[in-house]
Amino acid sequence: MHAQTDSPSPRRAAARTEPTRTCAGCRVVAPQRELVRVVLDDEGEVHPELASKRFGRGAWVHPAAACVLRAAPHGFAKSFRAEVRTDAARFGVRLAEAAERRVGGLIVAGVGARKVALGRSAVEDAQERGPVALLVAATDAAAALDGTHTRQALAAGRGLAFGTTASLGAWVGREAVGIVAVLDDGLAAAIRHALGVAALGADLARASHLPSRRRPTGGAGRPEDR
Ligand SMILES: [Zn+2]
Numbered sequence: 001m002h003a004q005t006d007s008p009s010p011r012r013a014a015a016r017t018e019p020t021r022t023c024a025g026c027r028v029v030a031p032q033r034e035l036v037r038v039v040l041d042d043e044g045e046v047h048p049e050l051a052s053k054r055f056g057r058g059a060w061v062h063p064a065a066a067c068v069l070r071a072a073p074h075g076f077a078k079s080f081r082a083e084v085r086t087d088a089a090r091f092g093v094r095l096a097e098a099a100e101r102r103v104g105g106l107i108v109a110g111v112g113a114r115k116v117a118l119g120r121s122a123v124e125d126a127q128e129r130g131p132v133a134l135l136v137a138a139t140d141a142a143a144a145l146d147g148t149h150t151r152q153a154l155a156a157g158r159g160l161a162f163g164t165t166a167s168l169g170a171w172v173g174r175e176a177v178g179i180v181a182v183l184d185d186g187l188a189a190a191i192r193h194a195l196g197v198a199a200l201g202a203d204l205a206r207a208s209h210l211p212s213r214r215r216p217t218g219g220a221g222r223p224e225d226r
Pocket of ligand 1: 025061
């Protein structure tokens with residue numbers, strides 16, 4: 001029962017192997033996998049890199065509204081020690097686009113690895129064999145969602161909406177795909193994460209079209225959301 005003190009602590013070993021980076025928003029040092037990498041182009045624009053393919057100097061930010069609002073442009077400018085023109089709204093647009101490309105890429109990779117079933121009948125067949133990790137349904141799909149298993153899974157909250165039948169189809173080289181079943185837990189987690197990032201990007205982009213302080217005085221307004 002005595003703790004061994006003569007061997008290196010496994011916690012320290014784990015901390016050594018897991019790369020950490022500083023968030024350009026909150027400046028907290030966090031595991032790299034919890035952050036989004038961004039690169040700076042010659043025009044001072046910042047681009048999120050969800051698949052980490054582009055070379056160049058990188059900075060990092062939590063995929064969280066509060067961190068992006070602090071990072072774009074000031075936190076990124078500090079991280080890059082350079083002028084940054086990208087504000088949070090524009091960053092949001094790019095973040096949503098990058099996250100949607102990431103979801104598409106994950107689905108394509110899943111098809112290649114047979115970790116994904118496409119379309120109503122394949123998705124129903126997959127669920128006949130057992131519960132699937134995640135359903136991704138096109139926002140304009142109707143008939144594809146009508147299978148018994150699919151209806152139950154969606155009602156149980158195991159489905160997420162993404163794209164349209166045309167855009168889902170385009171990713172996998174078909175005219176239209178209404179529903180995708182993800183059969184692998186790791187792939188499902190990656191898709192859920194990317195869809196969450198896409199939703200954050202869309203929120204940030206939308207927020208730009210609203211005046212930030214519309215009400216002249218406090219009154220019954222909501223508390224300021226930071
Ligand atoms: Zn942060």
